Amino acid sequence: MLNVVIIGASGYAGADLAGLVQGHPQLQLKGLYVSANSQDANKAFSALHPQYLGLIDLPVQPLTDEGMAEAMAGTDLVCLATAHEVSMDLAPQFLAAGIKVFDLSGAFRVEQAGFYDQYYGFAHNQPEWLNKAVYGLAEWNADAIAQAELIAVPGCYPTASLLALKPLQEAGLIQAGSKPIINAVSGVSGAGRKAAIGTSFCEVSLNPYGVFNHRHQPEISHHLGTSVVFQPHLGNFVRGILATLYVQLADGVTAEQVDAAYQAAYGHQPLVRLSAQWPSIRSVAGRPFCDLHWQLQDGLLIVGSAIDNLLKGASSQAMQCININYGFDQTTGLI
Numbered sequence: 001m002l003n004v005v006i007i008g009a010s011g012y013a014g015a016d017l018a019g020l021v022q023g024h025p026q027l028q029l030k031g032l033y034v035s036a037n038s039q040d041a042n043k044a045f046s047a048l049h050p051q052y053l054g055l056i057d058l059p060v061q062p063l064t065d066e067g068m069a070e071a072m073a074g075t076d077l078v079c080l081a082t083a084h085e086v087s088m089d090l091a092p093q094f095l096a097a098g099i100k101v102f103d104l105s106g107a108f109r110v111e112q113a114g115f116y117d118q119y120y121g122f123a124h125n126q127p128e129w130l131n132k133a134v135y136g137l138a139e140w141n142a143d144a145i146a147q148a149e150l151i152a153v154p155g156c157y158p159t160a161s162l163l164a165l166k167p168l169q170e171a172g173l174i175q176a177g178s179k180p181i182i183n184a185v186s187g188v189s190g191a192g193r194k195a196a197i198g199t200s201f202c203e204v205s206l207n208p209y210g211v212f213n214h215r216h217q218p219e220i221s222h223h224l225g226t227s228v229v230f231q232p233h234l235g236n237f238v239r240g241i242l243a244t245l246y247v248q249l250a251d252g253v254t255a256e257q258v259d260a261a262y263q264a265a266y267g268h269q270p271l272v273r274l275s276a277q278w279p280s281i282r283s284v285a286g287r288p289f290c291d292l293h294w295q296l297q298d299g300l301l302i303v304g305s306a307i308d309n310l311l312k313g314a315s316s317q318a319m320q321c322i323n324i325n326y327g328f329d330q331t332t333g334l335i
C-alpha cells in the first residue's frame, strides 16, 4: 500500500480526492492537512464533509512545522489541493524529501515568460520545478506522467476544453489563423469552499466573468499549441462544467475526418465518452468522465464537452495521474 497525504483536505477538491483515495485498493490515507492557523484544524474530516461519516473520520491537522515533519514521514506521495502560491511553496519541500507531488493548483502548469506575473499576480520562484513539472492531461500525456516526480493536474476549464480541441488540432483539422471559441459554464464549487459574496446563495445567477483576462485562456492556448478565445460563466448549480466550443475547420474537412480524429484519440480511452447525444451536467456530475459530442455544418464544428469540475477537472484526473505514474490501471478507484 502507498501512503498518501492530502494538503487542503477541507476544501472541495481535496475532500473529493480523500474520498477517492479511501476507495482505492492500493492507496491508504496517511494524513489530511489544512493551514497552520485554520479554523478547521483538528476537526474530524467527516464533521466538515458529513457524507464521509464512518468512512473517513481522520482529523484535518494543521500544517505547522511539526505537522510538516509528520506529513513527510513515511509518505509516498502528496496531493496539494491548495491555492497556487501555497502549492508553489510546498511542492519543492516534499520533492526535496523524495516524495512525489500531484498538484491540483495552477502553480506548475505553464512555463512561459511573464505568465505568473500577468495572470496569477505573483512572480514564480521555482523555475527549475516549473521546467520539470509534467502537465497531467491524462489522455494526452501518459508517457511523461508515468516518469514524473511533479505532476501539474490541469485546471477544470482547460480539461474540458483541451479534451475537445486536441484531437482536431493534432489531426490538423482547424482552419489556420482561426481561433476556436470556448463558451463554458461552471458550477459554484469551482470557486472553492471559502465564503465570498459573489458565490453566496442569493447572489449566484448565470453570468460571464473573467472577460479577456481569465488565466485559463493562456493555459488552454499554451497546451493546445494555438490561440483560443475563452469565456467562462458562473452558473447556479453546485458541480459540473458544460463547455460549448465553436471551431472553424480547414477547407474541405469532412464529418468523417472529424469522427475519425475523435475515435483515434478516445476510442480506446475509458474516461472520455464519445456520446451519441449532446452532453449535459447531469451526465457527468459525480462521475470521472468527460463526455463529448459534435456536429458539423458548412465548415463550422460545434463541440459539446462536459465534466465534473471537482472530478475530471481536479481530483479524479489527479487519481488518473497517480494510477498512470504507479502503473495501475488508469481507472482504478474511479469506476
Ligand SMILES: NC(=O)C1=CN([C@@H]2O[C@H](COP(=O)(O)OP(=O)(O)OC[C@H]3O[C@@H](n4cnc5c(N)ncnc54)[C@H](OP(=O)(O)O)[C@@H]3O)[C@@H](O)[C@H]2O)C=CC1
Binding pocket: 007, 008, 009, 010, 011, 012, 013, 014, 033, 034, 035, 036, 037, 038, 039, 040, 063, 080, 081, 082, 083, 084, 086, 104, 105, 106, 154, 155, 156, 189, 190, 191, 192, 193, 194, 309, 310, 313, 314
Ligand atoms: N474547485 C475546483 O473546481 C477546482 C480547483 N482546482 C484547484 O485546486 C486547489 C484547491 O481548490 P478548492 O478545493 O476549490 O479550494 P478550497 O478553497 O475549497 O480549499 C483550499 C484548501 O486549502 C487549505 N489551505 C489554505 N491555505 C493553506 C496552507 N497555507 N497550507 C495548507 N492548507 C491550506 C484550506 O483550508 P484552510 O483555509 O482551512 O487552511 C482548504 O482545505 C486550488 O488550487 C484550485 O485552483 C483545480 C481544478 C478545479
Ligand SMILES: CC(=O)N[C@@H](CCC(=O)OP(=O)(O)O)C(=O)O
Binding pocket: 104, 105, 106, 154, 155, 156, 157, 186, 187, 188, 189, 190, 191, 192, 232, 234, 313
Ligand atoms: C467557478 C470558478 O470560479 N472557477 C474557477 C476555476 C477553478 C479551477 O479550475 O481552477 P484552477 O485553475 O484555479 O486550478 C475560476 O474561474 O477561477
